[in-house]
Structures are given as structure tokens and as C-alpha cells.
Amino acid sequence: MEYDSDTQLSLSLWNEAEIFSSLEIKHLSIPDGEVELYSSCFSGDENDKIFQTLFSQVSWKQEKIKCYGKELDLPRLTAWYGDTGKRYVYSRIAMEPEPWIPVLLYIKSRVEDVAQFSFNSVLLNLYRDGRDSIAWHSDDEPELGKQPVIASLSFGGERKFQLRHKVKKEQEKVELNLTHGSLLIMKGKTQEYWQHQIPKTSKPVMPRINLTFRFID
Numbered sequence: 001m002e003y004d005s006d007t008q009l010s011l012s013l014w015n016e017a018e019i020f021s022s023l024e025i026k027h028l029s030i031p032d033g034e035v036e037l038y039s040s041c042f043s044g045d046e047n048d049k050i051f052q053t054l055f056s057q058v059s060w061k062q063e064k065i066k067c068y069g070k071e072l073d074l075p076r077l078t079a080w081y082g083d084t085g086k087r088y089v090y091s092r093i094a095m096e097p098e099p100w101i102p103v104l105l106y107i108k109s110r111v112e113d114v115a116q117f118s119f120n121s122v123l124l125n126l127y128r129d130g131r132d133s134i135a136w137h138s139d140d141e142p143e144l145g146k147q148p149v150i151a152s153l154s155f156g157g158e159r160k161f162q163l164r165h166k167v168k169k170e171q172e173k174v175e176l177n178l179t180h181g182s183l184l185i186m187k188g189k190t191q192e193y194w195q196h197q198i199p200k201t202s203k204p205v206m207p208r209i210n211l212t213f214r215f216i217d
């Protein structure tokens with residue numbers, strides 16, 4: 001199967017049986033949430049090609065946020081793709097989705113197979129270096145519905161992903177390393193009871209691209 005015939009980027013795909021038998025799954029045992037981490041749903045070569053293709057083909061934007069009356073740059077670049085008409089407000093930024101491009105449809109179809117769930121939009125983040133981050137938040141915007149399934153795919157530099165319980169302060173923080181090609185799925189009550197973040201780091205890190213597939217009502 002090819003995902004980008006224009007640039008002749010054809011990939012030697014594993015067949016489904018190989019993919020599913022090679023998927024390493026870790027189920028996190030946390031209260032009030034369901035989080036699964038898959039080692040990778042693409043081959044190593046594909047992970048590299050996908051990173052390069054997303055880096056060059058996605059229309060990355062520098063969004064601004066208002067903070068105490070000041071306009072600040074969001075500490076990462078973002079992009080939003082999806083079915084037309086699925087407007088979404090994120091960090092008080094109203095976004096109209098860009099139409100799907102082949103590489104994103106290719107990734108979406110694989111993620112849907114693994115997650116056993118259909119998505120109609122994807123938010124992309126580009127963390128250029130360790131100064132880029134995303135602060136504590138939950139993916140709990142009303143348009144995502146009551147118990148959203150969020151499939152979060154990472155490519156490029158490895159970053160720490162942290163989860164903290166919103167109510168049970170005695171509950172320990174959970175920390176995961178999101179490696180090149182890994183897929184994190186959050187579902188059930190996770191967004192209602194937990195917040196997550198990618199903290200800044202002073203360690204040298206390669207650029208990282210994250211895609212969070214969502215279903216918008």
C-alpha cells in the first residue's frame with residue numbers, strides 16, 4: 001500500500017498479522033482511568049519516513065495564547081486536520097480543520113485498526129526542542145463527548161509524558177517515555193479524572209511530532 005503516490009513514497013508494509021503479533025501492549029493500572037501504551041504500530045523504517053513526511057508536508061502554525069492580557073507564542077507548533085465542518089476550540093483557539101492529506105489518512109487507518117475506534121480529526125504538535133512543551137490539561141472539551149477515546153502517536157525525539165490525578169492528591173504521578181512510533185491510548189474516565197503534560201527538558205532532544213486522533217461530535 002502507498003500513502004503518497006505523488007512523491008513515490010511507497011512503504012513495504014507488514015501484513016496485519018505481523019503488525020498485531022509484534023505489538024507490545026502495556027496496560028497502565030491506574031484508578032479512574034484506562035491508559036494503554038503500544039510500542040509501535042509501524043516498522044522502524046516507516047516511523048522515520050512518516051516523521052520526515054509530516055515534518056515537511058503538514059502546515060505547521062505558530063498559534064498565540066492570551067495570558068494576563070499579554071499575547072504569547074504557544075510553546076510548540078500545531079496543526080489541525082479533519083473532516084470538514086468539525087470546528088474545535090482548543091486552549092481558547094478556534095480552529096477550522098485542514099482537509100486530510102494522504103499520510104494522515106494512512107496513519108489514521110492504522111490507528112483505527114489498533115484502537116478499534118473511528119476518528120474524524122487529528123491535532124498535531126511539533127516540539128522543536130526541549131523548550132517546547134504542553135502544560136497540564138485534560139482533553140475534555142465538550143465537543144469530544146463524555147468518555148473520549150484519544151489515540152496519541154509519537155514520532156521523533158523521545159519525551160516524558162506525565163499524568164496526575166485531579167482529585168486524589170495522594171495518588172502518585174505516572175511518568176511514561178513516549179518513544180519513536182509509540183501509540184498511547186487514553187479512554188474511559190481518564191480525561192475526567194486525570195491531567196497530562198509534556199514538560200520542558202534541559203536535556204538535548206530531537207524534534208518530536210505528536211498526533212492526537214479524536215472524534216468530534
Ligand SMILES: O=C(O)CCC(=O)C(=O)O
Nearest residue numbers: 123125134139198210212
Ligand atoms: O505531545 C503529547 O504527547 C501530548 C499532546 C496533547 O496532550 C494534546 O495535544 O492534547
Ligand SMILES: [Mn+2]
Nearest residue numbers: 137138139196
Ligand atoms: Mn492532551
